[in-house]
Amino acid sequence: MQYIPQLLFVALCFAAIYFFAKKAGEIKRNILLGREEDLSGNSSQRWKNVLLLALGQKKMFKNPLVAFMHFIIYAGFIIINIEVLEIVLDGIWGTHRLFAAPLGNVYSWLINAFEFLAVSVIIVCVVFLIRRNVIRIKRFTSKDLNGWPKSDANYILITEIILMSLFLTMNACDTSQTFFFSSFFKPAFNGVSEHGLELTERTCWWLHIIGIFAFLNYLPYSKHLHIILAFPNAYYARLQPQGQMNNMQEIQKEVLYAMQPELAPTNAEAQVPPKKFGAKDVFDLSWKNLLDAYSCTECGRCTASCPANITGKVLSPRAIMMKTRDRLEEVGKIINTNGSFTDDQKTLLRDHITEEELRACTTCNACVEACPVSISPLDIILQMRRYLIMEESNAPQEWNSTFSNIENNFAPWKFAPDDRDLWAKEI
Amino acid sequence: MKVNTMAEWMANGEAPEILFWVGCAGSFDARAQKITKAFATILNAVGIKYAILGKEEACTGDPARRAGNEFLFQMMAYNNIQILNGYGIKKIVTTCPHCFNTLKNEYPELGGHYEVIHHTTLLQQLIDEGKIKLKEGGTFKGKKISYHDSCYLGRANQIYEAPRKVLEALDAELIEMKRCRSNGLCCGAGGAQMFKEDEPGNKRINIERTEEALSTGASVIASACPFCNTMMSDGVKNKEKENQVQVLDIAELIAASLA
Numbered sequence: 183m184q185y186i187p188q189l190l191f192v193a194l195c196f197a198a199i200y201f202f203a204k205k206a207g208e209i210k211r212n213i214l215l216g217r218e219e220d221l222s223g224n225s226s227q228r229w230k231n232v233l234l235l236a237l238g239q240k241k242m243f244k245n246p247l248v249a250f251m252h253f254i255i256y257a258g259f260i261i262i263n264i265e266v267l268e269i270v271l272d273g274i275w276g277t278h279r280l281f282a283a284p285l286g287n288v289y290s291w292l293i294n295a296f297e298f299l300a301v302s303v304i305i306v307c308v309v310f311l312i313r314r315n316v317i318r319i320k321r322f323t324s325k326d327l328n329g330w331p332k333s334d335a336n337y338i339l340i341t342e343i344i345l346m347s348l349f350l351t352m353n354a355c356d357t358s359q360t361f362f363f364s365s366f367f368k369p370a371f372n373g374v375s376e377h378g379l380e381l382t383e384r385t386c387w388w389l390h391i392i393g394i395f396a397f398l399n400y401l402p403y404s405k406h407l408h409i410i411l412a413f414p415n416a417y418y419a420r421l422q423p424q425g426q427m428n429n430m431q432e433i434q435k436e437v438l439y440a441m442q443p444e445l446a447p448t449n450a451e452a453q454v455p456p457k458k459f460g461a462k463d464v465f466d467l468s469w470k471n472l473l474d475a476y477s478c479t480e481c482g483r484c485t486a487s488c489p490a491n492i493t494g495k496v497l498s499p500r501a502i503m504m505k506t507r508d509r510l511e512e513v514g515k516i517i518n519t520n521g522s523f524t525d526d527q528k529t530l531l532r533d534h535i536t537e538e539e540l541r542a543c544t545t546c547n548a549c550v551e552a553c554p555v556s557i558s559p560l561d562i563i564l565q566m567r568r569y570l571i572m573e574e575s576n577a578p579q580e581w582n583s584t585f586s587n588i589e590n591n592f593a594p595w596k597f598a599p600d601d602r603d604l605w606a607k608e609i
Numbered sequence: 610m611k612v613n614t615m616a617e618w619m620a621n622g623e624a625p626e627i628l629f630w631v632g633c634a635g636s637f638d639a640r641a642q643k644i645t646k647a648f649a650t651i652l653n654a655v656g657i658k659y660a661i662l663g664k665e666e667a668c669t670g671d672p673a674r675r676a677g678n679e680f681l682f683q684m685m686a687y688n689n690i691q692i693l694n695g696y697g698i699k700k701i702v703t704t705c706p707h708c709f710n711t712l713k714n715e716y717p718e719l720g721g722h723y724e725v726i727h728h729t730t731l732l733q734q735l736i737d738e739g740k741i742k743l744k745e746g747g748t749f750k751g752k753k754i755s756y757h758d759s760c761y762l763g764r765a766n767q768i769y770e771a772p773r774k775v776l777e778a779l780d781a782e783l784i785e786m787k788r789c790r791s792n793g794l795c796c797g798a799g800g801a802q803m804f805k806e807d808e809p810g811n812k813r814i815n816i817e818r819t820e821e822a823l824s825t826g827a828s829v830i831a832s833a834c835p836f837c838n839t840m841m842s843d844g845v846k847n848k849e850k851e852n853q854v855q856v857l858d859i860a861e862l863i864a865a866s867l868a
Contacts, residue, residue: 244792425765426714430679434719437683460677489795489818494811542808545675545800546760551791567677580805581676588681592667593633594804602631603663605642606612609649 184276191273191391198395205402209476212514215523216469221418228417231556236416241554251306255342258303259409262349265296269391282359290361297353297363300346307339307346314339321482326501331405331480338406345393352386355379411477412555418470419556424547427564433459460568463529464510467562474557475507484549484559490542497542499549499559505534506562531566540566541578610653614663615696625660628698630712632705633668634835640842641835647864648704648728654867655740659702665692669711676801683719686711690721700724702731704860706761706834707799713766727762729772729833729859736778736863747779747866754781754862755827757818757841758793759834772833772859779866784825794818796840803836819844823854830856 234240239256242249268281282289314322314335327335353364355371357379371379401407439446461467484499485491491498509530517523531537540563549559570576577585584594592599618625629652635645652659670685693701701723703709713725735741754776762768769790776783788794797807797814807813819841822830830845832838835858842856 423710423714423766425710425761427674429715429718430683433679433683437680437687441687459679487792489797489814490808490810492794493797493807493814493817495808497808538808541805542810543800544760544795544797544802544814546795547764548760548792548795551764564675564677567675568679569677571677572679577676577678578805581801584676584801584804585673585678585681588668588670588673588685592685593637594668594672595633595637597637599667600664602636602666603612603614603661605631605636605645606649606661606663608642609610609612609646 188274188276194392194395195270195273198398202398202402205399208514208518209402209407211517212510213469213472213476215465215510215513216467216472217465219468219470221420221470224421227421228419231416231419232413234416235419235554235556236412239554241552251309254299254302254306255310256409258299258346259342262296262299262303262346265293265349266391266394269387273391279356279359290359293353293359294362297350297361300349301363304343304346307343311336311339321486324482324485324498324500326482326485326498326504327480331504334404334406335480337400338404341393341397341400345390345397348386348390348393352383352390355383355386357383405478405480408477408479408555411473415473415477416556418473420470420558420561424550428561430459430568458569459572460570461562461565462531462569462573464506464513466569467506467530467565471506471558471562471565472510474559474562475503475510477555478503478507478557479555480504481554483552483554484557487548487552489544489546489548495538495542496536497539499563502535502539502559502562503557506530509534531569535566537570537576539563540570543567610650612649613660615660615665615698616663618660619696623658624697625658627657627659627700627702628693628696629659629661630701630703630705630708631661631666632703632708632835634839635704636666638835638839640839644704644835644838644858644860647858648860650864651732651735651741651860651867655735662692669708669716671707671711672801672804674711674715675799676804686716686719686721690716690719693721693723698723700726702726702728704728704835704858706759706765707836710761710765727766727768727771727833729762729775730768732859732863733771733774736775741863742868743778743863743866744868749829749862749866750780752781752829753784753825753827754779754829754831755784755786755822755825756789756831756833757786757796757822757837758789759832759837760793760795760799762833763793764791772831775859775863776831779862781829784827786821786825788821794821796834796837798836798840803839813844815840815844816847819848823848823850828854829862830854831859831862832856833859 239249239253242252268279271280272278285292313319350364350367353361354367357376371382374382401410458466464472478500480500482500488497488499512528513523516526543560543563545560545564547560587594587596591597615628629649631645634641667689668685669689670682673685674682701712703712703725706727709725709727712723732741756772756776758769773783794817795814796818822841830841832841838856838858845851845854845856
C-alpha cells in the first residue's frame with residue numbers, strides 16, 4: 183500500500199515524458215519537411231549568438247523594463263526547476279525533502295531564493311496579464327491574436343501564477359521547515375490541525391508537479407515553445423549581413439549556361455529541371471524557416487516595427503510566422519492520420535498568406551532586427567515573392583514594366599541607355 | 610570638369626584608383642542627378658582619380674531580385690560582373706545603398722569580388738584624413754539637421770556612424786528622430802515598392818516618416834540614398850513644407866560646404 187504514491191508518481195513521470203517526446207518528435211519531423219539549407223560552420227559565432235541572444239536575451243533589452251520583467255520569469259522558471267529535481271526524486275523514493283539533510287544551511291538558503299523568485303514571478307505575471315488585458319498594449323490587441331493565440335498567452339501566465347502559488351503554499355504548510363516568504367502565509371493556516379496541514383502540503387505537492395507535467399505537454403501546442411526553441415534558433419541564425427538575399431544557384435547556373443552554352447553539362451542527368459522556383463507551400467521553405475515558425479512567441483515586436491503594418495497595410499510579419507506554423511501543423515495532422523502527406527488542395531500561399539501581404543513588404547529588415555529570437559519573416563516573404571513571379575508570372579503591371587525596362591533599357595525606368603552618363607556633361 | 614569613363618582611362622593606358630558606380634537613380638532621375646554631380650564635384654576637388662562605367666553600367670538587379678525576379682537579377686549580375694572583371698575593377702564607391710548592398714554582399718557569390726564602399730564612408734575617411742576641407746562657418750553651421758537612416762545602409766549593412774560623423778563635421782546641430790539607427794523607419798521605397806503603387810492602407814509610408822522628420826523641427830532632412838531622398842522630398846511637398854525644409858543628400862551638404 184505504502185508504495186502506491188511512488189508507483190503512481192513514476193507512472194505519471196513516464197506518461198508526461200512519453201507524450202512530450204512523441205509531440206516533440208512530430209515537431210522535429212514537421213521542421214524537417216522543409217528544404218535543405220546548409221547552416222553548418224562558424225560554430226564559435228553561433229555559440230556566441232546562443233549566449234547573447236537566447237541566454238542573454240540581448241534584443242529584449244531594447245526595452246529595459248520589459249526585458250527585466252521577462253528575465254525574472256525566465257530565470258524564475260529555469261532556476262526553480264532545480265527544485266523540481268528534488269521533487270521528482272522525492273516522488274520516486276517516497277522521501278520528503280531529500281536534499282534538506284545533506285545540504286544543511288545551504289538548503290534553506292536555496293529554497294528561500296526559490297521563494298523569492300516565485301514571488302517575483304507571480305508579480306511579473308500579474309503585470310503581464312494587466313499589460314495584455316487591461317492596458318491593452320497595441321501589439322497585444324492586434325487582430326493577429328484573435329481567438330486561440332490570445333487565450334494561449336493568458337493561460338500561460340495564469341498557469342505560472344498557479345504553479346508558483348502551489349509551491350509557496352506547499353512550503354507554508356510544511357511543518358518540518360520554515361522559509362522566509364512562505365512564512366507570511368502561515369497565519370492563514372492557524373488552527374488547522376497537524377493532519378490538515380500535512381494533507382494540504384501533500385495536495386499542493388501533487389498539484390504542483392502535475393501542473394509542471396501538464397505544462398510540459400502544453401508547450402508544444404503553445405507559442406510558449408520558444409523557451410526551448412529560442413536556443414537552436416539562435417544557434418542557426420543567419421550570419422551574413424541582413425541585406426544579403428540567399429542566392430538561387432539553379433537560376434545562376436541557367437543564366438550562365440544561356441550566356442556561355444559551352445559550359446552547360448551535356449549529360450542528361452545534369453539537365454533535370456529543378457522542381458520549383460520559390461516557395462508556394464511549407465515544403466518549399468527551408469527547415470530554418472519552419473524552425474522559425476515554431477520558435478515564434480507571437481510577441482509582435484516585428485509587426486510593431488513594420489512600416490507596412492504601421493501604415494495600415496494587411497502585412498504583419500508576426501502573422502506570416504503564425505500562418506506558416508498553422509499550415510505546418512495542418513500538414514503534420516495529415517501525416518499523423520495518413521502516415522504520409524496527401525494533397526489537401528491547400529497551400530501556404532493564398533489559403534494562409536495572401537499576395538497583398540507579400541506585395542506590401544519593403545524588405546527593410548525592421549522585423550528581422552526586432553525579433554528577440556532570430557526569426558526572419560522577410561526570408562519567407564521573399565521566397566514566396568519568387569514563386570509568384572517565376573512560377574506564376576504574377577506581378578502587378580507596374581512591376582512588369584519595371585522588369586522590361588531593366589531588361590531592355592538597363593534601368594527600372596524607360597530612359598535611353600545612351601543617356602546614362604548625360605549628367606556628366608552638365609557639370 | 611570632365612568625368613572619365615573606364616574605357617577612356619584604359620585608352621590612355623591609365624588605371625583610376627576607384628570606380629564610381631552611379632546607379633540608375635543617380636544616372637537618370639533629375640533629383641538624384643544632383644547628388645551624383647555633387648559627389649563627382651567632391652571627388653574632383655579632392656583630386657581622386659576615379660572613373661565611371663558610363664553607358665556600360667546597368668542596373669545591379671536589386672529591385673528585380675527583391676520583387677522576386679531572380680532570373681532577371683542573375684542576368685543583370687552576370688553582365689555587370691563581366692564588365693567589372695573585364696576592367697579588373699578592385700574598388701567601387703557608390704552613392705546608392707541598394708547598389709552598395711548588391712555589389713558588396715550579393716555579387717561575390719556570383720564571381721564579382723570588389724572592395725565596395727558607400728559614399729558616406731568615403732566622405733568620412735576623406736574628412737578624417739583632412740583631404741576634404743570645409744568652409745569655416747559654412748552654410749549649415751548651427752542648423753538643425755535630422756538624418757534619415759537608409760535601411761540598406763543601416764540594418765542591412767550596419768553603417769550608422771559614417772553619415773553622422775560627416776554631418777558633425779558641418780558643425781550642424783544633429784537631431785535624431787525617435788526611430789533612428791537600427792530602429793529607423795523605412796521611407797517606403799525598398800523591395801521594389803518604388804516602382805509600384807502602395808498596397809491598400811491608411812497612409813503612405815513616406816508620409817509617416819516625413820511627419821516624424823518634420824516633428825524634430827529640423828530645417829534639413831539629410832539622406833544617404835537617392836530613393837529615400839525622393840520619398841522624403843515627396844513627403845515634404847505633400848506637407849507643403851518645401852519652402853522651410855530641405856531634403857539633401859550627405860554629398861550635397863558637403864559639396865555645398867567645400868572650402
